[in-house]
Amino acid sequence: MGAPCGVRGAAKQQGWRASSASSSSLWPCCSGGHVHRRRVLASAAELRRRGANRSPSRHLPLAMAPGKEAASRAAAADPASTSASATAAGCDDAAASATNLNDYVRQGGTERRWLLKQADKHLKKAHGRKLASALAPLTQDQEGKGREVDILVVGTGPAGLALAGELARCAGGRARVGLVGPDVPFVNTYGVWEDEFEELGLSHCLETVFGDAVCHFGEGAEGRVAVGRKYAKVDLGKLQGELLGRCERGGVLFEEGQVTAVDDTAPAPGNANSRPSGGGKAVTVSVGGKDTIACDVVVLASGSASSKFLTYEDEVPDPGAQTAYGFEVEIDAYPFGKDDMLFMDFRRHHSGVWPGKALHPGMARALTKESSWGTSEEVPSFLYAMPLGDNKAFFQETCLVSKDALPFEVLKRRLERRLEALNVKVAKVLDEEWSYIPVGGPLPRPDQKILAFGAAANLVHPASGYSVARSLKTAPDFASTLVDAYCREGEGEGTSKGWSEGASHQAWERLWSDELRKCH
Numbered sequence: 001m002g003a004p005c006g007v008r009g010a011a012k013q014q015g016w017r018a019s020s021a022s023s024s025s026l027w028p029c030c031s032g033g034h035v036h037r038r039r040v041l042a043s044a045a046e047l048r049r050r051g052a053n054r055s056p057s058r059h060l061p062l063a064m065a066p067g068k069e070a071a072s073r074a075a076a077a078d079p080a081s082t083s084a085s086a087t088a089a090g091c092d093d094a095a096a097s098a099t100n101l102n103d104y105v106r107q108g109g110t111e112r113r114w115l116l117k118q119a120d121k122h123l124k125k126a127h128g129r130k131l132a133s134a135l136a137p138l139t140q141d142q143e144g145k146g147r148e149v150d151i152l153v154v155g156t157g158p159a160g161l162a163l164a165g166e167l168a169r170c171a172g173g174r175a176r177v178g179l180v181g182p183d184v185p186f187v188n189t190y191g192v193w194e195d196e197f198e199e200l201g202l203s204h205c206l207e208t209v210f211g212d213a214v215c216h217f218g219e220g221a222e223g224r225v226a227v228g229r230k231y232a233k234v235d236l237g238k239l240q241g242e243l244l245g246r247c248e249r250g251g252v253l254f255e256e257g258q259v260t261a262v263d264d265t266a267p268a269p270g271n272a273n274s275r276p277s278g279g280g281k282a283v284t285v286s287v288g289g290k291d292t293i294a295c296d297v298v299v300l301a302s303g304s305a306s307s308k309f310l311t312y313e314d315e316v317p318d319p320g321a322q323t324a325y326g327f328e329v330e331i332d333a334y335p336f337g338k339d340d341m342l343f344m345d346f347r348r349h350h351s352g353v354w355p356g357k358a359l360h361p362g363m364a365r366a367l368t369k370e371s372s373w374g375t376s377e378e379v380p381s382f383l384y385a386m387p388l389g390d391n392k393a394f395f396q397e398t399c400l401v402s403k404d405a406l407p408f409e410v411l412k413r414r415l416e417r418r419l420e421a422l423n424v425k426v427a428k429v430l431d432e433e434w435s436y437i438p439v440g441g442p443l444p445r446p447d448q449k450i451l452a453f454g455a456a457a458n459l460v461h462p463a464s465g466y467s468v469a470r471s472l473k474t475a476p477d478f479a480s481t482l483v484d485a486y487c488r489e490g491e492g493e494g495t496s497k498g499w500s501e502g503a504s505h506q507a508w509e510r511l512w513s514d515e516l517r518k519c520h
Contacts, residue, residue, distance in 0.1 A: 099308065102318050105405075106304040106438050111323065114408045114434040121431075122184040128237045131156060131183045134244050135254035138178050138293065147255070148281050148294035149178035151486065154259050155302030156181030158190075159454025159471040161243035163301050166479035168250025174487055178295065179247065180255045180287055181302065189326070189394065189433055190234035191341075191386070196469040197232065205242055207235035208388060213343035214336075223347070231341050233386055233394070234468075257287035262298055262309045264449050282499060283449075296499045297486060299451040304438045306456035312442035319441025321405035322465040325412045326396025326433040328388070332425040338387045344400075345383040349421040379406045383418055392430070395419065401439045401463070408434050437465040443517060446508035449501055453478060457511050474511070481510040 098104035108115060138147055151171075153164040160181060168177045194209050213227040247254075263284045281294035300306040336342050384396040397415035399406035419426065437455075440462045444452055453459070454471040461467070485503040 102312055102441060103307045105319050105321065105441070106307040108305075109405070111405060111408060111434075111436055115436055118187070118434040121187040125185050125187060127183075127185045129241060129244060131179075131244060131247075131254050132256060134248045135179065135252055138180070138253040138255040147292070148176075149253060150175035150295065151297045151299065151482070152178045152180060152283075152285060152293060152295040153299050153301055153453075154180055154262075154285070154306075155300065155454070155456070156183070157186070157301070157303065157454070158239065158243065158468055159456075159459075159475075160301035161240070161247060162472050162475040163299065163453050163479060164252045165243060165246030165250055166475045167483060168247065168252045170476075170479045170483040171250075173251075175483060176253065177250065178253045178255065178293065180257060180259060180285065180293060182258060183254075183256045186236040186240045188236075188435065189328075189396075190236065190239070190468055192232055192234060192469050194230035194232045196473070197234075200469070200472055202239070202242065202472070205235055205239040206232040207238075208233045208386065210339065210341040210386065212340040214340045215344040216342075216347050217344075219347065226340075227343060231343065233388075255287060255291075255293060257291070259285055259287055259302070260289045261286035262300075262450060264298070297451065297482065299453050299482070300456045301453040303455050306452055309450060310452060310456070311445045311448050313445060314442075316442035317440070319438040320401045320403045322399060322401050322435075322437040322439050323406050323408060323411060324384070324396050324398035324433070324435040325408045325415060326384070326394060326398075326435070327415075327429050328392065328394045328431040328433075329426045330392055330428040330430065332391070332427065334387045334391075334393050335422045335424055336385060336387070341387070342383060342385040345385070346380065347383075349383070349418040379404070381406065381411060381414055383415070391427075396433065396435075398435075401465070405436070437467070439463075439465055443512055444508070446505050446512065447501065448508075449499070449504045451482070451504060451507050453511070459511065478507070478510055482507050 098107050138149065151167055153160050153167065156179065160179065164177055164179045167175075171177060192206075194203070194206065197203055197206055209230055209232045211230060213229060213231040215225040215227065217223050217225060263286075264282065281296055283295050283298050285293045285295065285298055287293060300309060379399055379402050381397050381399045384398050386394045388394060395415060395418075397411040397418070399411065437460060439460060441458070443458050451457075453475075455467055459467055459470050459474065461470070485506050486499060489499055489503055
């Protein structure tokens with residue numbers, strides 16, 4: 001949940017200037033909270049006026065529209081730990097570049113500043129092996145044609161590296177594959193089911209494996225549920241090294257930088273959909289606002305913020321969000337069993353500081369309102385925890401999904417209160433984690449020439465937020481479909497290959513068939 005199981009590529013690993021998004025759920029009760037709310041509402045009004053490819057009947061999340069539920073949540077909110085003006089500034093920044101509400105949610109919203117902080121964690125982390133040291137540079141060819149490839153993948157997170165490696169393997173020299181994005185280490189905490197990584201041949205990339213995943217949906221033994229499935233924490237360095245090695249063996253070319261524009265509007269002479277024999281590339285990708293790379297096919301594997309370059313289905317509710325705040329810490333003693341990991345603990349430790357108790361022992365209302373104190377007036381969240389040995393542990397407070405994203409500052413306070421109630425003494429904070437995952441919402445339209453993969457293509461479980469294992473599992477088939485379609489486009493045109501809208505539709509259908517779209 002939260003960081004361990006959803007979209008994990010940080011913004012700087014994704015190849016974009018923007019990060020993914022959320023919008024505030026609980027209005028700060030501190031001084032200036034009303035200013036925050038006015039500015040968020042103003043941003044929402046601006047997005048409504050823009051209204052790009054979205055239904056005018058689309059409702060706004062509670063954070064962006066006044067209402068009874070927002071007011072009731074505000075009354076129950078804890079005092080904000082950060083200023084309302086700073087939050088509003090992050091909201092305005094995200095709204096300035098967003099074209100509609102779906103884009104706003106995916107680009108940053110009111111929580112964007114925390115996501116940028118998460119992305120900057122690479123500055124404090126050693127890079128095991130730089131991409132530029134393993135992959136040949138994307139430079140002019142021997143004929144001086146300039147920087148161009150046949151297929152270009154944007155994004156250097158797990159999805160981007162996995163897809164680039166599989167494309168190169170499937171192409172086998174029939175197409176040049178390029179990769180563009182920042183050259184930084186993975187920084188997000190990834191948690192996966194062990195059997196999924198075993199199936200993918202990635203067991204060697206697991207750092208810690210737990211015998212089971214345990215949930216608590218209520219008090220006592222009757223509220224405890226064992227999933228009966230081994231869970232694991234991923235070794236980030238080994239996973240990145242494995243995926244990079246596949247790219248290296250396939251001959252993937254690399255350009256370090258952040259993509260600022262994608263232009264696929266230039267039609268080839270004589271054919272609006274594909275380039276003719278000997279013609280130039282049909283797509284131009286701008287990197288850093290200065291340099292460009294030409295390609296026939298571009299695949300965005302750069303996280304949810306890729307939405308600014310994609311078009312989406314109409315008449316579909318906008319996405320909700322999974323938010324999670326966590327930290328890896330040194331503690332005096334781990335409060336749960338050390339053989340298993342705590343997957344979802346919905347007990348009410350954070351509702352107040354009563355050692356060892358999830359319910360308030362002295363108030364009658366503790367046994368009302370769905371048998372727990374305050375649940376009916378609160379966006380629910382749960383504790384996720386993994387013992388890491390040597391008195392180290394990872395704790396995370398996660399809101400599974402909410403139409404109105406629960407702020408990181410609220411999740412942090414709940415986590416601190418939980419640990420205090422459990423009598424956990426934190427000696428040192430080793431790392432902090434801010435995880436935001438857009439969940440649900442419209443899918444990309446299948447009639448666009450620009451392709452996407454991973455979280456950029458909504459390959460996120462609409463209930464749990466899981467994404468990484470699905471992207472790794474889907475990469476081989478998607479790459480094979482894409483390469484076969486690309487090579488087929490050149491049949492009958494000598495040695496030239498190209499790309500058409502029909503080929504794009506076939507590739508999109510591989511990710512999101514009509515049947516899968518119905519189930520999403």
